[in-house]
Amino acid sequence: MSWIAAAALVAILPGPAAIYQDTLREAKALFFDREYASARDAWNRIREAEGPESDVALYWIGRCSESLDQPRRALREYGEFLEQKPRDRALAEEALTRRFALAAHLFEDGETERLQIVRRGLRHPSPKVRYFAAFEMAALGPEVGREAVPVLKEILREEEDPDIVDRAQLALLRVDRGALEESGDGSRRASEEPRWIKLRIFASGASKPEVSLNLPLALAELLFDSLPDDARAALRARGYDSDSFWEQLKRQGRTEIIDIEGDDGEKIRIWIE
DSSP: OOHHHHHHHHHHSOOHHHHHHHHHHHHHHHHHTTOHHHHHHHHHHHHHHTOTTHHHHHHHHHHHHHHTTOHHHHHHHHHHHHHTOOSOHHHHHHHHHHHHHHHHHHHHTTOGGGHHHHHHHTTOSSHHHHHHHHHHHHHTOHHHHGGGHHHHHHHHHHOOOHHHHHHHHHHHHHHOHHHHHHTTSHHHHHHSOOOEEEEEEEOTTOSSOSEEEEEEHHHHHHHHHTOOHHHHHHHHHTTOOTTTHHHHHHHTOSEEEEEEEOTTSOEEEEEEO
């Protein structure tokens, strides 16, 4: 091959920077297309290339492993990402909160040593991280969740976001109702007749809801009263007295109805107040 032909070939071949950018676009596209195994391979190539996005590659590798339902691997990868002391503070906090959620699930599966990961979060300087750790601890039940009470009470004192305050109140109801009453808010709300059904859906690792819905209790009661007879019969077959359901619910005062986690790690909470 002549030197002229060689030079022409070099000119038309993509350089390292172009290849890197192509791989970066591929990694992002594969992740958002939910092709997580392929996305993880692409992010590993980004990491090895040591380009401008290499420092965040481990975060996305962890996200892929988490989405592939490999919690132990994801926990380790998020940890390795944080050990790099990432410059992106928001991404570092996101990795921390995702670690808390993973560690809490593994604790529930019997890996009790994982609780230390969440427990350390209660002392973190960032309120967002501290609050999320408290919510995860409280979700593990009263025995474990009592450790989170000081942070939950801090939220009631300091936080202005009503969704986060509501979440802290529900957590205190779950682990220590007396602590909520001591805060001065629980006893007042308990004495009021509930007026709202509230629904919140949180993405995995998020402290603020993606979906927020407040439905007047009177409207919900009206809709329930309009149920056809076959639906009422189905409810009775499941042990629910449709004629007295709402009265029984209102007599309970502020209470949580549903607290579940979806297939993708999102949390769904429904309560009345």
